[in-house]
Structure formats: structure tokens, C-alpha cells
Amino acid sequence: MGLSPARRGPDGPTVVTVACAVLIAGPLLGLPLSFLVAPGALSRFAGYLPEALTATAVLVAGVGLGTLVLGTALALLVSFCDFPGRSWIEWVLVLPLAMPGYVFTLFCLGLDVPGVRSEMGAVAVFTLVLYPYVYLLARASFLSQSRTLLEAARGLGLSRRAAIARVGLPLARPAILGGMALALMEALADFGTVNLLGVRTFTDAIYRTWFIGFDREAAMQLATLLVSVTLTLLVLERLARGRRRYHHQAARGDTVPPIRLHGVAAAAAVAGPLLLVGAVVLAPLAQLGEWSVESIRHGLLAPEFAAAARNSVMLSAMSAVLVPAVAVGLAYGVRSSGSRVAAGAARTATIGYGLPGSVVAVAVIVPLGWVDHRIGDAAGSVLGLDVGLILTGTVIGLFCAYLVRFLALAWGAVETGLLRIPPQLDEAARGLGADRLDVLARVHVPLMRTGLLTAALLVFTEVMKELPATLLLRPLGGDTLAVAVWQATSESLFETAALPALMIVVVGLLPVALMIRLSGRGGAELEAAQGAGSWAEIEREATPA
Amino acid sequence: MTHLRLGGVGKAFGPVRAVYGVTLEVAAGELMAVLGPSGCGKTTLLRLIAGFERPDAGTISVGGTELAGPAVFVGPDKRRVGIVFQDYALFPHLSVLANVAFGLSRHSDEERASVTRRTLELVGLQHKEACHPHELSGGERQRVALARALAPGPQLVLLDEPFSSLDASLRGDLRREVELILRDAGATALLVTHDQEEALSVADRVAVMREGEIVQVGAPQEVYGRPANRWAAGFLGEVNILSGVGRGSGVETELGVFDVGAPIAGTAHVAVRPEQLLLRSDADGNAEVVAREFRGHDVLYRLRHEGGRTVLVQLPSLELHEVGARVFVRPAPDAVTSLVD
Numbered sequence: 001m002g003l004s005p006a007r008r009g010p011d012g013p014t015v016v017t018v019a020c021a022v023l024i025a026g027p028l029l030g031l032p033l034s035f036l037v038a039p040g041a042l043s044r045f046a047g048y049l050p051e052a053l054t055a056t057a058v059l060v061a062g063v064g065l066g067t068l069v070l071g072t073a074l075a076l077l078v079s080f081c082d083f084p085g086r087s088w089i090e091w092v093l094v095l096p097l098a099m100p101g102y103v104f105t106l107f108c109l110g111l112d113v114p115g116v117r118s119e120m121g122a123v124a125v126f127t128l129v130l131y132p133y134v135y136l137l138a139r140a141s142f143l144s145q146s147r148t149l150l151e152a153a154r155g156l157g158l159s160r161r162a163a164i165a166r167v168g169l170p171l172a173r174p175a176i177l178g179g180m181a182l183a184l185m186e187a188l189a190d191f192g193t194v195n196l197l198g199v200r201t202f203t204d205a206i207y208r209t210w211f212i213g214f215d216r217e218a219a220m221q222l223a224t225l226l227v228s229v230t231l232t233l234l235v236l237e238r239l240a241r242g243r244r245r246y247h248h249q250a251a252r253g254d255t256v257p258p259i260r261l262h263g264v265a266a267a268a269a270v271a272g273p274l275l276l277v278g279a280v281v282l283a284p285l286a287q288l289g290e291w292s293v294e295s296i297r298h299g300l301l302a303p304e305f306a307a308a309a310r311n312s313v314m315l316s317a318m319s320a321v322l323v324p325a326v327a328v329g330l331a332y333g334v335r336s337s338g339s340r341v342a343a344g345a346a347r348t349a350t351i352g353y354g355l356p357g358s359v360v361a362v363a364v365i366v367p368l369g370w371v372d373h374r375i376g377d378a379a380g381s382v383l384g385l386d387v388g389l390i391l392t393g394t395v396i397g398l399f400c401a402y403l404v405r406f407l408a409l410a411w412g413a414v415e416t417g418l419l420r421i422p423p424q425l426d427e428a429a430r431g432l433g434a435d436r437l438d439v440l441a442r443v444h445v446p447l448m449r450t451g452l453l454t455a456a457l458l459v460f461t462e463v464m465k466e467l468p469a470t471l472l473l474r475p476l477g478g479d480t481l482a483v484a485v486w487q488a489t490s491e492s493l494f495e496t497a498a499l500p501a502l503m504i505v506v507v508g509l510l511p512v513a514l515m516i517r518l519s520g521r522g523g524a525e526l527e528a529a530q531g532a533g534s535w536a537e538i539e540r541e542a543t544p545a
Numbered sequence: 546m547t548h549l550r551l552g553g554v555g556k557a558f559g560p561v562r563a564v565y566g567v568t569l570e571v572a573a574g575e576l577m578a579v580l581g582p583s584g585c586g587k588t589t590l591l592r593l594i595a596g597f598e599r600p601d602a603g604t605i606s607v608g609g610t611e612l613a614g615p616a617v618f619v620g621p622d623k624r625r626v627g628i629v630f631q632d633y634a635l636f637p638h639l640s641v642l643a644n645v646a647f648g649l650s651r652h653s654d655e656e657r658a659s660v661t662r663r664t665l666e667l668v669g670l671q672h673k674e675a676c677h678p679h680e681l682s683g684g685e686r687q688r689v690a691l692a693r694a695l696a697p698g699p700q701l702v703l704l705d706e707p708f709s710s711l712d713a714s715l716r717g718d719l720r721r722e723v724e725l726i727l728r729d730a731g732a733t734a735l736l737v738t739h740d741q742e743e744a745l746s747v748a749d750r751v752a753v754m755r756e757g758e759i760v761q762v763g764a765p766q767e768v769y770g771r772p773a774n775r776w777a778a779g780f781l782g783e784v785n786i787l788s789g790v791g792r793g794s795g796v797e798t799e800l801g802v803f804d805v806g807a808p809i810a811g812t813a814h815v816a817v818r819p820e821q822l823l824l825r826s827d828a829d830g831n832a833e834v835v836a837r838e839f840r841g842h843d844v845l846y847r848l849r850h851e852g853g854r855t856v857l858v859q860l861p862s863l864e865l866h867e868v869g870a871r872v873f874v875r876p877a878p879d880a881v882t883s884l885v886d
Contacts, residue, residue: 146632146634148630148631148632148634149634149636151595151597151621151628151630151634152628152630152634152693153636153647154597154620154621154622155595155596155621155624155626155628155648155694156627156647156693156694157622157623157625157648157650157651157697158622158650159622160622162622163622166647167636167638170636170639171636171638173638
């Protein structure tokens with residue numbers, strides 16, 4: 001037997017991976033082309049631009065500052081101070097992650113909170129529901145800091161407070177800025193909150209151009225501009241890190257011993273977080289519960305409520321299977337080809353995450369519409385049938401958008417899971433006569449089970465909450481819970497909106513609860529869970545390459 | 546003049562007695578090493594002196610000022626004690642210059658600049674002032690850590706296993722260099738280590754520590770040559786513990802008479818270092834070479850004495866004895882050994 005000849009050209013898995021990535025990321029990369037196709041389109045909506053720019057600037061500045069201050073202060077409190085109940089207050093502070101901005105907005109509007117229908121109102125809403133991003137990353141960074149660094153500062157004549165200010169905070173800076181960038185991306189991607197509060201940002205402008213102006217090119221151009229704002233934020237954040245490198249050497253399990261708070265300080269440390277979470281999570285839940293009961297008792301439920309609930313569960317469940325499956329396929333392609341091209345392609349396929357749902361919707365619909373028409377023409381001329389729009393007119397288009405938007409969630413979990421499986425296992429299985437599919441089914445999937453379940457759970461809840469892409473791409477009559485909440489709230493039918501909103505929040509609590517439970521245990525499962533979702537982004541941002 | 550004074554210092558973590566009844570005095574300008582196996586409480590002792598832990602018992606004073614005692618506790622930021630950490634703990638977000646200047650925040654700008662420059666020159670790193678810690682080699686990091694500790698002009702410098710994270714090849718040179726820098730700066734220093742060679746070669750005096758207590762304090766040649774007990778003798782290097790009977794100021798053993806420097810009577814045990822024995826080839830000798838460890842500058846022989854015991858002998862590598870050879874082993878002339886329990 002001789003050596004097999006060196007292979008020429010790309011191998012099968014690489015080709016398949018790259019093709020998948022092109023199909024998923026292609027539409028997004030195609031967005032800027034709209035400027036070439038219809039150079040003047042945006043000028044028809046010239047009035048939208050200045051207000052979208054100022055509103056976005058106010059949001060970025062306000063939410064950035066708000067989440068930075070609130071998240072960092074809370075992280076400092078739980079990392080460096082000890083007070084009664086600290087160990088569970090630490091986790092209570094994460095709960096606002098389960099509260100979508102538009103549900104909190106529904107609560108504020110229903111109670112007629114003064115001044116909430118303004119840019120400052122939107123800043124307040126976003127700050128309250130998005131601060132956990134900064135909080136989680138800053139806390140993780142503070143807790144990983146080596147005790148000796150702070151001790152070194154003390155030994156050089158700094159008080160505790162000064163040591164935290166001059167060493168602890170600067171070391172956590174990349175993590176804090178990373179958390180802020182995530183919070184800002186969420187705020188920029190939001191549609192429900194700003195639309196309900198009457199703040200005319202980019203996402204709102206895209207929606208109006210699309211549904212009122214029926215102008216796809218202009219919508220795509222607006223989407224392009226919004227993407228560039230998001231990307232600029234990311235680049236600025238990277239630049240801010242400069243050439244400094246931060247070694248988080250948590251020295252031999254040593255953590256900084258916390259300062260014990262007593263008396264008034266301890267009472268404030270307990271009361272502050274509880275009041276905050278009470279106002280952002282518990283009070284809305286109670287109010288939504290009350291409204292729900294009223295809506296059922298007085299027959300105020302929307303007639304389509306049952307259908308919306310069914311649609312939501314169906315879409316979420318199917319995405320929860322589909323998206324992780326595609327992620328497994330891509331990750332497996334990368335692993336078995338071992339090529340850098342495939343790895344790069346797979347990474348490109350995940351860029352949809354962090355992009356606004358409306359942008360993804362706009363990006364996906366144009367190529368899908370084109371394919372639809374080709375199919376329609378072919379069916380008409382060859383078979384003499386009118387098949388209608390089988391992609392854009394059905395849930396298939398919606399699935400495509402969810403895939404583009406949420407692939408990164410599943411990818412994180414799957415990739416970390418696969419990385420932990422040593423290649424020798426593959427080789428051992430292959431040596432025992434298993435083919436590639438066998439290895440996947442009998443070795444990898446069972447080993448990645450926790451990660452896959454986490455990915456499925458995250459995709460499920462995210463699809464449940466998703467509003468803008470669903471709104472733009474849903475087939476006629478196919479409302480979801482999120483759409484129902486938005487519609488009823490915009491018509492000031494708060495009781496009608498309450499029950500679907502309550503369901504969304506309750507489902508949204510699942511991944512948060514999972515994270516809390518796993519963090520108690522630590523170890524591999526947490527790692528797998530953190531591989532998925534925002535937590536994945538959080539970790540990645542926290543540890544610069 | 547005593548500069549650092551520990552009086553009966555104790556510290557327990559729950560049921561674990563980390564440091565117990567430690568009394569120790571370090572003179573101004575002296576370089577003292579605290580030597581002990583890992584887990585003996587030496588790092589806790591250092592953290593007590595630095596002010597990161599509060600003693601349960603005893604007093605700590607530097608330059609006549611009490612820093613810790615039953616009614617007194619001065620925080621680490623007010624102690625004017627410089628610390629070089631085992632992992633150096635350089636601030637990764639600051640340049641070398643800013644790291645060294647970190648402890649000088651109470652100085653004027655001008656003064657800070659000149660002190661920083663002077664200290665960097667002292668450690669020979671003025672050309673690296675703009676670098677960040679991750680751009681430095683291990684040895685350079687250590688010198689920055691030392692400069693940072695020295696810059697504020699501390700009353701006392703504490704070094705926690707300062708050479709343990711360096712390559713063995715670098716360690717010797719750096720040890721010498723650090724010693725010279727400390728002496729140039731006129732610093733009083735306390736170095737904590739588990740490495741016998743390091744303690745013996747660098748320090749003016751060595752305090753041997755075991756299970757939270759100080760076993761012996763003395764000049765390197767003293768703690769090595771005249772260990773206080775059997776454990777200290779074994780911890781500081783290879784040793785033969787020989788039993789015999791006191792006669793005058795010597796102990797008569799099966800290998801001969803060993804001088805212990807003071808009158809002694811009755812049964813006694815002496816600690817004899819391998820280099821305090823001599824041997825020569827002798828077909829009718831009293832021992833046989835069982836093993837030979839060639840170490841370059843010297844050779845360690847493992848012998849079986851005719852009485853059945855194993856004896857270690859260290860000789861210069863000028864002349865070699867083969868394994869299996871018969872030899873005659875006897876005390877080296879002028880060897881002063883010590884009694885152990």
C-alpha cells in the first residue's frame with residue numbers, strides 16, 4: 001500500500017461549509033448593494049434620516065452611560081462588599097434579562113408613568129432592562145482578578161477604595177466596555193420599545209419605509225446605515241483596548257476578601273438591588289398578572305390570542321430544532337475538514353447575531369423574493385400551476401431570518417462542546433469502523449447534549465421574544481405573542497396585551513434560571529451553557545484574545 | 546539595631562494554626578530569609594507583617610512603631626512596607642514607568658519623576674520604561690516588581706518566593722543581582738523561600754520555620770553546620786545522624802570521634818554533613834561503596850559501613866572511587882558538628 005496522493009483543491013466538508021455560510025451570511029453582505037441598484041431611493045425618505053440619527057445618538061449616549069454606571073456600581077457592590085443575602089442578590093440582579101424592553105414599556109404605558117413617551121423615557125427603559133450585560137461581565141472580571149494585584153496596590157500606600165479605583169476598575173475596563181457594547185447593540189436592535197414610546201430611531205424608520213412607504217431599496221439603505229453604526233461601535237470598543245493586554249491570573253483560587261457592611265450600609269446594599277429588580281421584574285409581573293385576570297374575566301382577550309400562542313410555540317420549537325441542527329452541521333464541517341477557510345466561513349455565518357431583526361428581515365427578503373419569482377415562473381410555464389410565493393409568503397422566510405439572526409447562539413454552544421471532544425475520539429471511532437455520520441450521531445451529539453439543549457432553550461426563548469423580523473416577515477394572519485403584545489399596546493389595550501406578555505416573560509425566565517442553576521454547580525455544564533447565547537458573547541468579550 | 550520585631554505572633558485559620566508564637570528580630574539593613582517547606586506558615590507570616598492578615602496574638606513593630614498588637618492594627622497602605630509578590634503582581638494596564646511610580650502618589654510630579662528614574666536605573670531597566678508587563682521577560686518583570694517596591698523608600702521590603710517562577714538557569718544570576726540591589730538601596734529585607742540554596746546563599750541570617758514555628762535562627766553557616774534538631778538538619782541538606790557516647794567535648798561513634806564544641810556526657814546523637822567525612826581506598830577498610838552520584842564539582846558516595854548502616858560522604862571530584870570498592874571512612878579533621886535530639 002502506498003501513501004494516498006496529496007489532495008488537490010478543497011475537500012467536501014469545506015465546500016459544504018462555505019456554501020452554507022454564503023447562503024446564511026450572503027444576504028447581509030448584499031445589503032450595501034442597494035445603494036448601487038437604486039442610488040436615489042433614500043432621498044425619498046430624506047426626512048427620516050436626521051431624526052433617526054439624533055434619536056440614535058441620544059439612545060447610544062444615554063443607554064451607554066446608564067448601563068455603564070448602574071451595571072458597574074452593582075458589580076462593585078456584590079464583588080467587593082459582603083452583606084446579608086449577597087449570594088442570592090448576586091443572581092436576583094440578573095433577572096431583568098428576562099424582561100423584553102417592549103413588555104416593560106407596556107407596563108410603564110399601562111401605569112401612565114409620566115415622561116416615559118420620550119427619548120429620555122426610552123433611555124431609562126433600556127438602562128433598566130439592559131444593565132445586566134455590564135453587570136455580569138464586570139462582576140466576572142472583578143471576581144477573576146488576582147488578589148495580589150489589589151494587595152500590591154495596598155502595599156504601595158493606597159486605601160481599599162483607591163486600590164479598587166486605580167487597579168480593579170482599569171483591569172475590568174475591557175469587560176465593562178464589552179458589556180456596554182452588548183447593551184448598546186441590543187438597544188440599537190430594538191424596535192418594540194422605541195416604536196411604542198414614539199422615539200423615531202433607525203429601526204422605526206426601516207419599519208415605516210417598509211410598511212408605509214413600501215420601498216424596499218430605501219429600507220435596505222437605512223438598514224445598511226444602521227449596521228454601520230453597530231459595526232462602528234464594535235470597532236471603537238476594540239480600539240479602546242489599545243495595545244494593553246490584560247492577564248487575568250486568578251491566583252490559586254485566591255479571591256479578594258470582601259468588606260463586611262454593617263448597619264445602614266448593609267440595609268442599603270440589600271434594599272437597593274431588591275427595589276430595582278422589584279420595579280423592573282416583580283412589579284410588572286404582578287401587574288401583568290392582574291391585567292391578565294381582568295382580560296379573561298371581561299372577555300378582553302384578542303380573538304386571535306389562541307392562534308398567536310400556537311404560532312409562537314410552533315415557530316420557537318421548530319427554530320429550536322432547526323438552528324442548532326444547522327450549527328452542528330457547520331461545526332462538524334469545520335471539524336472534519338480542519339481547514340481555516342471552513343472555520344472562517346462558519347464564523348462569518350454567525351454575523352447576524354447582534355444585528356437588528358429588522359435589518360435581517362430586510363436583508364433576507366430580497367433574495368428570497370427573487371427565488372420565489374423564479375420558482376413561480378418555472379411552475380407556471382412548465383406545470384401551468386400558480387404556486388404563489390412559497391418562500392416569502394410562508395413561514396419559510398421567517399425561519400431563514402431566525403436562522404441568520406440566531407445561528408450564533410447555537411454556534412457558541414456547539415463549538416465549545418466540540419472543542420472539548422479530543423480528536424483522538426473521532427479517530428478511535430473511525431478506526432472501529434464508524435463513518436463520519438456515525439461519529440456525529442454516536443459520539444459527538446451524545447457528548448454535546450447539554451450544550452445542544454442549552455442552545456435549543458436559548459433559541460426557543462429568543463424566537464418567542466423576537467418582534468421586528470417577525471413583524472416584517474410574518475405571513476398574512478400569522479401573528480405571534482410578541483406581535484400581539486405590540487399591536488395591543490400600540491392601541492393602548494393594555495389588558496389585552498397582558499396575558500401574551502406574561503407568557504413571554506415567564507418563558508424568558510427559563511434560560512436565566514438555567515444559568516443561575518448551572519453557575520451554582522460550575523464545571524463543564526456551565527461552560528457548555530456559557531458557550532451559548534449572550535452568555536457566550538459575554539464570555540468572549542470578557543477575555544480578549 | 547533591631548528594625549523589625551515580632552513578639553509571640555500567632556495566627557490561626559479556623560482549626561489550622563498557621564503561625565504560632567513567632568518571635569524574630571531583624572536588624573536595620575539586614576537581609577533575613579525565612580526558610581521552610583511549603584505549608585509551614587511562612588507566607589502567612591509575611592502577610593501578617595505586610596498587614597494583609599491580622600494576628601490573633603503577639604505584636605509586630607517596625608522601626609520602633611507598633612503596627613499590629615492587641616489594641617493596634619495599621620492597614621497595609623499605612624505601613625510603608627514594600628512587597629515583591631511571588632507572581633510579581635505587576636499592574637498589566639500600566640507601563641513599567643507607571644508601575645514603578647504607582648506608590649509615589651503623595652510626591653510632587655518632579656520628585657516622582659526623579660525617584661522613578663533613579664529606581665529604574667538601580668534595577669537597570671531605564672530603557673524599558675515604556676513597555677507593558679507582558680512585553681518583558683521573567684527576569685525583567687521581577688526587577689520591575691523590585692523597583693516598584695523600593696521606589697517609595699519603604700522601611701522594610703518583603704519578598705515572597707521571589708525566584709520561584711524563574712527558570713533555574715536565570716535564578717542564580719538574579720539572586721545575586723537582587724541581593725546587590727537591596728544592599729545598594731540599604732534596605733532591610735525579609736525573604737520567604739522553600740529553597741535551601743537560595744536562603745543560604747543570599748541571606749545574612751536564616752530563620753528556619755516548621756509547622757508555624759521558628760525552629761532556629763542564625764547565620765547560614767550556623768544553621769547548616771549546627772542544625773538545632775534532627776528535622777532542621779535533614780531539611781537543610783544531606784546529613785548522617787550518628788549515635789555515640791559523650792567523651793570530653795566530643796562524641797565517640799562507630800566512625801570515630803566528632804567534636805561538638807562543648808563538654809558532653811552520656812548517649813548522644815550528632816548530625817554529620819557528608820562533607821565532614823573523608824574516605825580513602827583501603828582493601829581492609831570499614832565500608833563499601835554502594836552508589837556514586839557524580840555532580841560535577843563534587844561526588845556523593847553512598848557507603849555501607851561494616852556496622853550495617855548507610856553513610857553519605859561528599860568529596861571533591863578530583864579522585865573517584867568505584868562502586869563496590871572497599872574504603873576507609875573517618876571524620877574530617879577540624880569538623881565541628883552539632884548534637885541533635
